[in-house]
Amino acid sequence: MTVEQQTRFRTLKDIPTPDYMSPGGSLCAGCGGLLAVRLFHKVLGPNLVWVNAAGCLTVMVNYPYVPLKSNWLYTAFASAPAGAQGVRDAFDILIQKGKIPAEEDVKVVVLTGDGGAYDIGLQSTSGAMYRNLDFYYLCYDNQAYGNTGFQVSSATPIGSATATTPPTPSEPGGNMFKRKDLFEIWRAHKPPYIATLSSSFAVDFLRKVEKGSKMKGPKLFISLAGCPTGWGYDPRETIREEKLAVDTGIWPLKEAVNGEVKHTYLPRALKPVEEYLSTQARYEHLFRPTKRTEVIRMIQNDVNNYWKMVSKDENVEIRLVGE
Amino acid sequence: MLQGMPSQGYYTRKGGEGVLSGSTLMTGNLAAAWGARLAGVDYVPAYPITPQTEIIETIAKWVRLGQMKGKLVQMDSEHSMLTAAGSASLSGARVFTATSSQGLLYGLEMLYNISGWRAPILLVNVSRGLAAPITLEPDHNDVLAARDSGFLQFHAETCQEVLDLILLGYRVAEDRSVLLPAIVNLDGFYLSFTREKVELPKMDTVSTFLPEYDPPAPLRATKPVSHGATVLSGNLYSYFRYRMHAASLEASEVFRKASAEYGGLFGREYEATEGYMLQDAEYVIVMSNSFTTIGKQVVAKLRERGVAAGLLKLRMLRPFPFDDVAKSLAGRRAVAVFDQNLSPGFGGILYPEILASLYHKKNRPQFVLPVVGGLGGKQLTVQELERVFESLRNGPPTFPDRPDPMYLMREDEFDRAKRNIAIASGGG
Ligand code: SF4
Numbered sequence: 077m078t079v080e081q082q083t084r085f086r087t088l089k090d091i092p093t094p095d096y097m098s099p100g101g102s103l104c105a106g107c108g109g110l111l112a113v114r115l116f117h118k119v120l121g122p123n124l125v126w127v128n129a130a131g132c133l134t135v136m137v138n139y140p141y142v143p144l145k146s147n148w149l150y151t152a153f154a155s156a157p158a159g160a161q162g163v164r165d166a167f168d169i170l171i172q173k174g175k176i177p178a179e180e181d182v183k184v185v186v187l188t189g190d191g192g193a194y195d196i197g198l199q200s201t202s203g204a205m206y207r208n209l210d211f212y213y214l215c216y217d218n219q220a221y222g223n224t225g226f227q228v229s230s231a232t233p234i235g236s237a238t239a240t241t242p243p244t245p246s247e248p249g250g251n252m253f254k255r256k257d258l259f260e261i262w263r264a265h266k267p268p269y270i271a272t273l274s275s276s277f278a279v280d281f282l283r284k285v286e287k288g289s290k291m292k293g294p295k296l297f298i299s300l301a302g303c304p305t306g307w308g309y310d311p312r313e314t315i316r317e318e319k320l321a322v323d324t325g326i327w328p329l330k331e332a333v334n335g336e337v338k339h340t341y342l343p344r345a346l347k348p349v350e351e352y353l354s355t356q357a358r359y360e361h362l363f364r365p366t367k368r369t370e371v372i373r374m375i376q377n378d379v380n381n382y383w384k385m386v387s388k389d390e391n392v393e394i395r396l397v398g399e
Numbered sequence: 400m401l402q403g404m405p406s407q408g409y410y411t412r413k414g415g416e417g418v419l420s421g422s423t424l425m426t427g428n429l430a431a432a433w434g435a436r437l438a439g440v441d442y443v444p445a446y447p448i449t450p451q452t453e454i455i456e457t458i459a460k461w462v463r464l465g466q467m468k469g470k471l472v473q474m475d476s477e478h479s480m481l482t483a484a485g486s487a488s489l490s491g492a493r494v495f496t497a498t499s500s501q502g503l504l505y506g507l508e509m510l511y512n513i514s515g516w517r518a519p520i521l522l523v524n525v526s527r528g529l530a531a532p533i534t535l536e537p538d539h540n541d542v543l544a545a546r547d548s549g550f551l552q553f554h555a556e557t558c559q560e561v562l563d564l565i566l567l568g569y570r571v572a573e574d575r576s577v578l579l580p581a582i583v584n585l586d587g588f589y590l591s592f593t594r595e596k597v598e599l600p601k602m603d604t605v606s607t608f609l610p611e612y613d614p615p616a617p618l619r620a621t622k623p624v625s626h627g628a629t630v631l632s633g634n635l636y637s638y639f640r641y642r643m644h645a646a647s648l649e650a651s652e653v654f655r656k657a658s659a660e661y662g663g664l665f666g667r668e669y670e671a672t673e674g675y676m677l678q679d680a681e682y683v684i685v686m687s688n689s690f691t692t693i694g695k696q697v698v699a700k701l702r703e704r705g706v707a708a709g710l711l712k713l714r715m716l717r718p719f720p721f722d723d724v725a726k727s728l729a730g731r732r733a734v735a736v737f738d739q740n741l742s743p744g745f746g747g748i749l750y751p752e753i754l755a756s757l758y759h760k761k762n763r764p765q766f767v768l769p770v771v772g773g774l775g776g777k778q779l780t781v782q783e784l785e786r787v788f789e790s791l792r793n794g795p796p797t798f799p800d801r802p803d804p805m806y807l808m809r810e811d812e813f814d815r816a817k818r819n820i821a822i823a824s825g826g827g
Contacts (some may be wrong), residue, residue, distance in 0.1 A: 123620040127486065128627075139628040139635060146616040149489060150627030151482050152508055158479030161472065162444065162486030162494075163618060169441045169470050170491055180619045200482075203475030339732070 085282040092118045096145040103137050106311025108302030108318060109133055109216030111275040111342065116214055116297070119285040122146050124183040125163050125338065129197055131189030132223040147182060154196045156186045157204035160211045183289075185212040191221045192320035193298070194256050205265035205294045212288065213296040218303035226306035226358075230256045233326075234378070235371045236358045238306075238350070243361035249371045249389035250361060254378070263332050264298050271331040271340075273299035276318035280329055280340050287331070300327045308357020320352040325379045325394075328386070339386055346383060346393035350375045412807055417744040428453035430558040430585070430597050431497065431523045434565025436467050437605045438521070441492035443471040444483040448502040449535055450587035451525040455497060481509035481522075487520035488580075491617040493569065496520065499587060500527035500541045502726050507544060512579050514549025514643060516626050519572035519601050519612070520580045521565060522550070527587040528689070528775035532556040536776020537587040539688065539740040543748050549643050551581040551650050552716040556691045558595040558713075561585050563667055566600070566609055570657045574610050577650045578642065581769035588776060589689040600665045608664055645717045654715065671720035673712040674727055680709025680730040682791040683722075684770075685753055687713040690739060690779050697784040709789055713749070724756040731764045733791040735805075739773040746804050747771045766794065772807030 084090060096117040103110050109132055117124075122145045128134055130354040151159035163182045170176045172373065180319050186204075188197060193215035204211065212302035220225040220238050228251050237250035238244050262270050268291040271284040281299070284395035300321055302314035308318055321327035326349060329341040350372055354357040362368045380396045387394050426432070431454045435443065443462075444780040445455035461463055477498050488494045498506065513520060524545070526537040542552065551572060553564040561583065568581040585591060596602060613788040616624045630636050651671065660669025675685065675695050686694045691712045701708035711727045713720070728734050734757075738747025750769040757763040770787055773779050808816075 125618050135631075136628050137628045139625075139630045142625045142628065144625070145623065147623040148625035148628070149486060149618065150629070151486065152478075152512055155479050155509070156480035158444075158474060158482035159486040161474070161479075162442070162483030162488075163490050165444075165470055165472060165483070166442055166487035166490035166492035166494075173441070173468065175441075176491065176619075180621060182618065182620050199475055200479045203479055206475075207472065240735070353719055 078296055083283045083286055085279050085286060088278060091115070091278060091282065094118065096122050098143045101143050102138050103132060103136055104305045105290055105310065106302070106314045107132070107306040108275060108300065108314045109189070109218060111314065112214065112216050112299035112301055115183070115275055115278060116285055117146070117283050119282050120183055120289060121183065123181070124185050125149060126185050126187045127156045127159040127163060128153055129153055129188035130335035132218070133187060133189070135223070153192055155200045156188050156192065156197060157200040157209070157211070157213065160184045160186050160270070161204055161207065161209050164209055164211055165371045166234065183212060184210075185214060188213070188215050189222065190217040191217060191229045191386070193217070193231040193295070194258055199259075202265060203264065205267050205296075208293050210292050211294060213294065215298045216301035217298050218301040218306055219255070220303075220306055220307045222303055231258070233375070235353070235375055237361055238358070248361060248368060250358070258298060259330070259332070263335055263337070265294075266335050267294035267296055268292070268334055269295040269331070272295050272327065272329055273297050274318045274322055274327055274329060275299070276315045277322060277341060283344070284331055284340070301354055306358065308360070309355055313355070317352075317355065320347070320355065320393060323347045324352045325383050326352060328382065337389070339390060342386075342390070342394065344393070344394050346379065346397050349379055350399045401445065406585040418696050423598045424594045425558060425597050426453065426592050426594050427555070427558045427585045428525065429457060430561040430591070431458035431565065431585065432461070433597070433599060434562045434583075436461060437562070437600060438495065438566055438609055439468070439602075439606065440495040440677040441469045442484075442487045443469060444480045444487070444494070444496055445473050446477050446480045446498065446502060447469055447473075448477070448499045448526060451497045451499040451502070451523070453591070454523060454525070473550070477506035478509060481513060484520045484522070484665070485509060485516055485518045487512035488513070488520045489516055489614070491612065491614045493612040494520040495523075495660045497525065499525045499527055500720070504529065504544055507548070510545050510548035510550055510580075512627065515639070517643075518580060519569070519578055521568050521572060522580065523565070524582050524584045525587045525591045526584055527715050533588065534775040537589060537739075538774045538776065539584070542582060542584045543740050545582060546717065549579060549647065550717065551577075551579055551647065552584065553581065554584045554687045554714060554716055555590065556712060557568050558590065558593070558597045559667070560669070561590070562597055562599070563661065563665070563669065566605060567654065567657055567661055567669065570609050571650050571654045572692055574650075574653045575615065577646050577653055578615070579650065580644055584688065585688040585811050588699070598665075604664055605629055608661060618750055623779040651715075651718050651720065669714060670723065671715035672727060673714055674724040675710040675712065676807055677709040677711065677727055679707055679816060681707040682788055683709045683711055683726070683728060683731050684735045684737055684784070684787060685711045685713065685749070686737045687716070688739065690737070690773055693779050693781065694737070694784060697781050697788070700781065701788055701803045706788065706792070719752055719756075721756045724753060728753070728757055729760040730762045733766050733768065733794065734764045735768040735770050735787050735791055737770045737772060737787070741774060743773055765815040768802050769804040770807065771804060774826050777808070777812070779807070783809065
């Protein structure tokens with residue numbers, strides 16, 4: 077079957093109109109995380125339970141106002157996947173025992189930021205994958221602890237300033253650790269489906285969620301979540317920022333079906349990372365007062381090396397920057 | 400579970416694999432497992448820790464043999480275990496789980512969430528002292544760390560009580576006017592691995608006493624709900640906290656009624672506290688959990704010698720039975736509170752709760768003596784308790800000043816500790 081036959085999403089016009097979230101929430105304007113949740117919801121429909129880990133989107137459900145047409149359960153910072161386990165298991169048992177009708181069944185979706193996914197909740201995520209839990213996992217990755225004021229997380233890219241890695245004369249580069257490769261950490265657990273997402277590639281986004289929904293077991297997604305507040309750009313630029321992240325090769329769009337990786341968008345020629353970095357206040361110290369060429373080059377090199385591997389593995393030609 | 404500890408499995412008797420109605424010898428842990436089985440629990444998220452492990456091993460076996468209709472899933476930590484327990488309860492399942500000591504503290508964050516969710520799970524805690532230094536034997540610092548979590552707390556002295564309090568615990572926890580989770584506590588080793596006669600109620604009768612859990616606002620496809628929403632005002636937060644407190648207080652009456660019904664059905668009725676030789680007692684010791692049995696022995700002995708001794712056992716710790724305690728202790732000459740726990744820099748944790756029950760009583764006891772002992776399962780001897788009663792009878796030397804607390808440790812025990820310390824420091 078071709079992709080076209082498998083999917084109901086071909087163009088932007090196919091984005092389903094029903095919305096399961098009402099407008100007017102209490103999050104920052106232009107929040108990329110919220111956008112990801114909205115798109116995700118459109119694919120899965122209303123019959124689901126969001127099992128939430130502490131993060132920016134926790135504040136979205138602000139009593140007595142609930143902007144959702146689905147179920148919501150806030151758990152704790154570290155254990156949303158365990159919460160998903162309890163919900164899934166309970167529904168399975170109660171349906172099996174005939175205590176509730178099958179029509180009441182729900183899809184179970186963990187909703188977490190990168191702090192929950194990469195750091196404090198990694199163990200419970202690993203556990204849920206190990207137990208082959210039939211659930212969805214959506215990480216909105218804004219690359220720092222956004223809700224607490226943008227401190228470094230293990231998803232923060234190298235060179236980014238955060239509230240706890242401020243560039244100083246002794247450490248002018250900001251954060252000097254590289255992001256964890258969460259995609260590969262997940263892949264080592266052999267779940268049936270993993271994908272990276274960005275709302276700026278909405279069709280790709282919807283197709284992946286749709287594809288995952290046809291599989292049983294853990295289905296995990298990391299969505300880039302443009303964060304105007306933390307990254308420092310105008311809220312109206314979220315889609316443009318995310319698209320730049322993809323076009324520079326910083327945010328690869330890919331999936332792994334039963335462990336087999338494939339990129340779903342192959343930029344023929346990468347844009348220089350500088351084009352992306354220079355638009356965000358979190359990287360300002362790389363450009364002002366003096367240009368930190370060595371850090372920018374390091375970031376570019378990492379990106380180049382990544383895509384060199386992709387070219388080889390997937391046998392495609394990709395024009396890199398400065399090589 | 401420790402190596403070599405008996406892991407009593409399942410019972411069959413005439414009538415096949417039906418539940419026993421007669422009495423049989425079993426450990427406290429096995430009695431706890433039976434409690435879960437008879438309650439017909441749907442879901443048991445688990446995680447191993449000594450000395451609780453026998454409970455989940457037993458249930459795992461029953462589930463795999465099809466003798467228990469439900470699911471047991473071993474999680475990746477107690478924190479995850481309790482999260483799954485709470486979320487399954489919010490989905491409408493009757494949930495059972497068990498832990499001890501470090502495990503309870505590792506999951507402590509979730510206890511507050513579960514009570515805030517108003518998810519009436521039942522958690523058995525098999526008490527064990529907290530590290531460091533690491534130990535296996537019991538005291539109550541673990542379960543008392545959960546004191547303020549919103550969980551109801553029932554503490555068992557005997558294996559029979561373990562089972563009965565689990566069934567009663569569910570009934571009270573799931574009552575619409577309560578809807579709070581409950582802990583049933585039993586002492587590690589002293590009760591968890593001690594075999595006693597336990598009468599197993601018939602499953603049919605249990606089902607009438609404890610009908611299926613009917614959750615008020617479960618997660619459902621057709622009627623979506625939100626649980627654990629953010630409240631950004633102290634106003635709302637206070638409101639929900641007060642509501643929880645009121646529900647916990649309400650549990651006293653619900654427990655009383657449920658217990659009367661339980662008594663009618665199974666012949667055993669429980670109160671929030673239990674008096675032992677309290678009538679005309681002038682000197683009373685307050686105790687809880689398995690060491691109460693030693694306390695009762697001492698009281699009986701003293702009575703033989705003509706001393707008007709008595710004992711008050713705390714069975715329900717949350718909600719705190721102020722009135723029962725006051726009624727039982729007011730008018731006594733002197734009272735000792737035996738705390739098998741220690742709040743460093745303060746003393747015993749239950750002591751002030753007893754004082755609070757008595758302060759406004761006109762005929763409150765002349766003095767209330769704080770006693771700390773049994774830490775990390777340190778033996779409690781008859782002689783030590785006799786000394787406690789002696790102090791009560793002699794009265795405080797410097798009344799009305801605060802009575803000096805007693806920290807129990809015999810001289811030979813102290814010497815032994817000293818010798819070990821000498822060995823550790825290269826001497827000895
Ligand atoms: S801080 Fe960033 S991720 Fe958090 S709500 Fe605001 S824009 Fe969204």
